Amino acid sequence: MMETPLYLEERSLVKRFSSPLSILLNTLFIMVLFYVSWWIFQDPRGIMRMYTPFVGYMWCRWLLVVMIWIAYIFDFWPFSRSWLNNTHPVLKGVILTTLTAVIFAVMLKLFFETLLGEYAITYFSPERLTKEGLVEFYALEYSAQAILMFAAIASWLSPAWVVAAEGAPWGNLKQPIKGFSIFIVTFLLSFIVYFVVYHSNMGILFDPWQKFAAVTPPWWEDFAGTVHGNFNIAWVMCCTVIVWMHETIWERYPFSMIQTPWIRRTASFFGIIAIAVALSFFLYYAQELIWGEAIRGTRRDAAPDWRWLHVGEMAIFWLLPTLYMHFYLKNGFNGYSKVVNIFLRTIATVLAAIALYYVYYKTAHLFLGTQKGFSHPQQFPMIPLIWFINVMLINYWFMDGWPGWRLAKVGEVIKVRSVEENGVLTASFYKGAVGGIVGGVAVYFAIIYLLPYMGKALTIF
Amino acid sequence: MSVQNEDTKRRDFLKGALTGLGLGTFATMGIFSYSPMREFFLPQMVRKMKDFGACKSIKITNISETSWFDNATLMGDIKGAGGLLVNQYLFNWPPFGDGTGLAKGSYEKGIAKIKHLLPNKLEEAWKIAEENSVNPQNAGGFAALIEIERLDGVKKKYLLDTGWSYAWMDESFKREGIDKMLANGEIEALIISHEHWDHFWGLPVTMKYAPNIKIIVPEGFYPEGFQYIKDSGHKGELMVHKTGINDIEPGLCAIVFDVPIINRVFGEQSIFANVQGKGLVSISGCCHQGIIQFISMAKKELKYDNDQMYGIYGGLHISPFDDWDPKYDDLVIGLAKWDFKAIGCNHCTGLLTARKFVAAGYPVVQGTAQHRSKSKVYLGNGDTMVFG
Numbered sequence: 107m108m109e110t111p112l113y114l115e116e117r118s119l120v121k122r123f124s125s126p127l128s129i130l131l132n133t134l135f136i137m138v139l140f141y142v143s144w145w146i147f148q149d150p151r152g153i154m155r156m157y158t159p160f161v162g163y164m165w166c167r168w169l170l171v172v173m174i175w176i177a178y179i180f181d182f183w184p185f186s187r188s189w190l191n192n193t194h195p196v197l198k199g200v201i202l203t204t205l206t207a208v209i210f211a212v213m214l215k216l217f218f219e220t221l222l223g224e225y226a227i228t229y230f231s232p233e234r235l236t237k238e239g240l241v242e243f244y245a246l247e248y249s250a251q252a253i254l255m256f257a258a259i260a261s262w263l264s265p266a267w268v269v270a271a272e273g274a275p276w277g278n279l280k281q282p283i284k285g286f287s288i289f290i291v292t293f294l295l296s297f298i299v300y301f302v303v304y305h306s307n308m309g310i311l312f313d314p315w316q317k318f319a320a321v322t323p324p325w326w327e328d329f330a331g332t333v334h335g336n337f338n339i340a341w342v343m344c345c346t347v348i349v350w351m352h353e354t355i356w357e358r359y360p361f362s363m364i365q366t367p368w369i370r371r372t373a374s375f376f377g378i379i380a381i382a383v384a385l386s387f388f389l390y391y392a393q394e395l396i397w398g399e400a401i402r403g404t405r406r407d408a409a410p411d412w413r414w415l416h417v418g419e420m421a422i423f424w425l426l427p428t429l430y431m432h433f434y435l436k437n438g439f440n441g442y443s444k445v446v447n448i449f450l451r452t453i454a455t456v457l458a459a460i461a462l463y464y465v466y467y468k469t470a471h472l473f474l475g476t477q478k479g480f481s482h483p484q485q486f487p488m489i490p491l492i493w494f495i496n497v498m499l500i501n502y503w504f505m506d507g508w509p510g511w512r513l514a515k516v517g518e519v520i521k522v523r524s525v526e527e528n529g530v531l532t533a534s535f536y537k538g539a540v541g542g543i544v545g546g547v548a549v550y551f552a553i554i555y556l557l558p559y560m561g562k563a564l565t566i567f
Numbered sequence: 568m569s570v571q572n573e574d575t576k577r578r579d580f581l582k583g584a585l586t587g588l589g590l591g592t593f594a595t596m597g598i599f600s601y602s603p604m605r606e607f608f609l610p611q612m613v614r615k616m617k618d619f620g621a622c623k624s625i626k627i628t629n630i631s632e633t634s635w636f637d638n639a640t641l642m643g644d645i646k647g648a649g650g651l652l653v654n655q656y657l658f659n660w661p662p663f664g665d666g667t668g669l670a671k672g673s674y675e676k677g678i679a680k681i682k683h684l685l686p687n688k689l690e691e692a693w694k695i696a697e698e699n700s701v702n703p704q705n706a707g708g709f710a711a712l713i714e715i716e717r718l719d720g721v722k723k724k725y726l727l728d729t730g731w732s733y734a735w736m737d738e739s740f741k742r743e744g745i746d747k748m749l750a751n752g753e754i755e756a757l758i759i760s761h762e763h764w765d766h767f768w769g770l771p772v773t774m775k776y777a778p779n780i781k782i783i784v785p786e787g788f789y790p791e792g793f794q795y796i797k798d799s800g801h802k803g804e805l806m807v808h809k810t811g812i813n814d815i816e817p818g819l820c821a822i823v824f825d826v827p828i829i830n831r832v833f834g835e836q837s838i839f840a841n842v843q844g845k846g847l848v849s850i851s852g853c854c855h856q857g858i859i860q861f862i863s864m865a866k867k868e869l870k871y872d873n874d875q876m877y878g879i880y881g882g883l884h885i886s887p888f889d890d891w892d893p894k895y896d897d898l899v900i901g902l903a904k905w906d907f908k909a910i911g912c913n914h915c916t917g918l919l920t921a922r923k924f925v926a927a928g929y930p931v932v933q934g935t936a937q938h939r940s941k942s943k944v945y946l947g948n949g950d951t952m953v954f955g
Contacts, residue, residue, distance in 0.1 A: 359586075387600035401860075403857075535579040537583065542584040
């Protein structure tokens with residue numbers, strides 16, 4: 107059986123207007139949609155005020171996960187290709203977004219709060235926590251925290267199974283068998299990872315420590331310098347970001363060079379984790395170089411637990427320009443060879459991420475209703491950034507990039523999926539690679555040498 | 568060899584070089600960044616040892632640590648208003664209630680109802696505030712009296728914060744004799760730790776007795792806060808302490824942190840005293856910056872006797888709403904290495920934290936649980952603590 111390409115891979119989008127106009131139009135559209143929806147649902151000054159913050163955080167993570175399920179795992183099943191191709195993008199966007207919210211509401215109320223919370227694990231149910239004597243506000247926040255952490259893990263594993271493991275071993279099955287198979291496996295895997303990396307955090311959230319139900323103090327205490335699960339949030343968030351780097355601007359390179367499918371899939375899946383862990387260590391170190399060594403027990407930007415959280419936050423700052431570049435700029439750099447393109451895209455998105463980081467912390471509190479400063483315990487830049495990413499996904503995945511883009515008509519565009527450069531590795535490649543590795547080491551040390559100076563030069567507060 | 572082959576070689580070399588560049592960079596990130604080798608590049612701590620003098624002793628009287636009487640009511644309001652980041656002036660809490668309900672108020676509408684009664688007709692003003700506000704019976708307040716004995720034996724008094732409820736704070740001031748001290752000009756200044764409702768909104772009570780008192784606020788106050796100082800009837804000097812160290816008098820200094828706090832408040836100042844022959848005493852209203860942050864800054868910046876962290880007094884802002892987080896365990900564990908000799912805590916420290924301190928064997932000074940303070944692990948309302 108041949109593998110059926112995903113609808114998103116099969117689909118060809120063409121611009122409705124000349125290049126900058128389409129881009130500007132969509133940029134404006136997603137910004138308006140972001141701000142209006144932010145005001146309605148999240149903003150502490152707005153209508154529903156879900157940014158409490160964990161309730162709002164849980165919602166935006168879960169909407170992301172369900173959208174990934176719909177688009178990547180179930181490939182829009184049960185909607186037919188003809189429905190997807192012929193329905194107006196706005197109507198499609200409304201229906202699919204509503205479906206996303208409904209699926210999430212069912213997951214939240216039936217699966218987490220009722221099935222798990224009422225019959226298995228107390229902290230998934232705010233009502234049970236309230237009955238145990240917790241203030242209602244914190245009962246809701248604690249349960250939201252646990253449920254969102256599951257989503258954080260799922261939003262790495264779900265796409266990773268499709269884009270890195272290539273859906274194996276169910277890649278050739280038809281929907282919905284393929285979707286349900288991958289869904290069940292990634293869901294169970296997410297639970298296993300959740301228990302290993304976050305259950306202990308929840309176990310010490312209550313007094314006395316729940317040492318018969320969870321490992322307390324948790325296994326990461328000595329290494330991470332904290333008992334907080336934020337240590338795991340750091341690398342899990344980096345995994346979430348790297349999996350999308352791999353799928354979008356990196357075009358699955360360099361793992362796409364591996365010809366043997368099972369080796370490629372295994373290398374991609376674990377390679378993403380390896381890159382993510384390396385990135386998380388580096389981003390933690392970057393904070394030490396700029397703000398000094400973290401001291402256990404301190405608060406805010408000096409605390410190890412916050413530093414690990416901030417690693418994940420910094421990674422998300424990289425994801426947003428990456429997805430924007432992929433969706434609306436067609437990956438930006440396409441005029442050179444694939445590897446040069448990838449290199450230029452990576453540099454461009456890193457620079458954009460740094461600029462976004464600076465602008466966000468300088469200005470976000472003025473229009474998002476959030477707190478000024480880096481490290482307020484209720485200040486999570488991940489929430490608005492992921493909310494923005496959700497809006498982009500709705501626009502690009504569910505609405506075919508309307509209003510700036512539209513689906514191509516049959517024969518209008520020849521879709522070429524890049525699978526090139528999988529050729530034999532030559533001696534020149536290896537020579538270049540050796541030189542490159544030495545250069546990479548030099549680049550790393552140059553960056554860490556310069557970081558303290560950059561930190562002083564770019565004082566935000 | 569053909570030209571095409573040379574091109575291919577160059578392309579392959581470049582492809583390999585860029586792939587290697589990525590691999591080398593990420594590999595070094597993973598291997599070096601969290602290894603012991605990373606310490607080589609970390610900045611070494613240079614202790615500045617600023618000499619801010621010393622005093623003979625410090626006595627602290629807790630006027631009121633009960634900022635609110637019921638956590639569930641307070642958190643219910645915060646939840647109902649939309650969470651921890653909602654601007655405090657919007658809540659419709661007293662004294663700025665305007666009758667429109669939770670989270671629909673503003674400073675301007677609230678103060679308009681009572682401004683004409685400040686600072687002398689406080690009972691009447693509070694009655695209006697009660698009629699127009701959300702859960703007015705839950706308002707209490709934090710305030711403490713700091714008495715410093717200089718090396719020459721002269722004693723000076725400072726008021727740290729001024730609480731929240733006009734009625735409760737006036738009652739507490741009278742109970743501890745603060746009203747007379749203010750009226751007699753015995754108190755040098757009112758030091759506001761931060762702009763939060765429970766430390767600052769009771770300002771007219773201080774103004775009623777001493778409208779000319781010097782007020783010291785930390786950098787970060789909002790326009791509403793400055794306006795409230797004027798509207799409360801203040802006629803004396805207003806000083807804004809900048810972020811960093813600010814001298815108060817020999818042996819006493821304030822440190823301002825540019826720390827973001829819930830309900831939009833920004834910036835907090837806490838106080839250090841250097842007690843001769845003993846060491847450093849930290850005094851805080853809420854310590855939103857974190858107690859270990861606070862003392863580690865002192866270690867970097869200040870010179871103090873015996874190089875000893877001697878005592879703690881105040882709200883330590885760890886589990887103020889009966890909440891908990893693993894990072895608080897980090898704090899409870901991490902405090903051990905500083906070897907404090909006496910710890911007096913209350914208010915936003917959280918009863919659970921205080922109990923964990925006791926369980927960890929820290930020298931927590933017990934209180935009397937009087938005047939509506941809930942537990943003896945707190946230095947409660949009317950309790951005193953002397954360092955030196």
